[in-house]
Amino acid sequence: MSRDPGLQPERTRLAWRRTLLAVTAILVLELRLAFTGRTVDALLAGLAVVIWSGVLLVGWRRATGVGPRGPERWSIPLTALAAAGLALLGVLHVLRGLR
Amino acid sequence: MWEAIKGWFDPRELRSVGSRPDYRFSLANERTFLAWLRTGLALIAGGLAAAQFLPRLPLAHLREVIAVALLLLGATVAVRAVDHWARTERAIRLDEELPASRFPAVLALVVALGALVLVAVVLARALG
Numbered sequence: 001m002s003r004d005p006g007l008q009p010e011r012t013r014l015a016w017r018r019t020l021l022a023v024t025a026i027l028v029l030e031l032r033l034a035f036t037g038r039t040v041d042a043l044l045a046g047l048a049v050v051i052w053s054g055v056l057l058v059g060w061r062r063a064t065g066v067g068p069r070g071p072e073r074w075s076i077p078l079t080a081l082a083a084a085g086l087a088l089l090g091v092l093h094v095l096r097g098l099r
Numbered sequence: 100m101w102e103a104i105k106g107w108f109d110p111r112e113l114r115s116v117g118s119r120p121d122y123r124f125s126l127a128n129e130r131t132f133l134a135w136l137r138t139g140l141a142l143i144a145g146g147l148a149a150a151q152f153l154p155r156l157p158l159a160h161l162r163e164v165i166a167v168a169l170l171l172l173g174a175t176v177a178v179r180a181v182d183h184w185a186r187t188e189r190a191i192r193l194d195e196e197l198p199a200s201r202f203p204a205v206l207a208l209v210v211a212l213g214a215l216v217l218v219a220v221v222l223a224r225a226l227g
Contacts, residue, residue: 015133022140029147077107080181087174
């Protein structure tokens, strides 16, 4: 295969890395919100760490394997649902803080 | 709706329609998805930051309302990003028109309105 002049695979890899970086920033903000000393908040933080590791695993595999082959179908929906999951964990933290 | 969600995950369904496109189109579609996802993540980060860095606002619970609104908006952007990605992938494979969407315009209006409301709150607080 001749070298792709648009470097599409490389741009896609970098886009994945930027996204993983953004997810990591979300995790940090969420962990900071969870330092209340209460067990439930610690459990929510644990769940956030689990989701984050999953995204990192799926995203990293995708980021290192981008090529002419299409994306593994799972990586895209899973990453989006994980982002939505992190948002809902954040909502739970905020609602718990109201009490 | 359930069918749509199943469609995001089922590799056979999507790969069975149409013909395999130039992989660069698929990668471009994937990058567009990732850019939308980062937009959603930025909104989520904004919500989390509002929850912990904003001081208590004069209106009761306004801080929490802002945080939850941003978080839910971010989640919506993320979920709609997959849906749009799947529909675009399908259109590329079938060589159809790309799906049109009002979502970007709606999102822009919502963000602009939210910003205007906050400007009003800040001014009311400074003057009042």
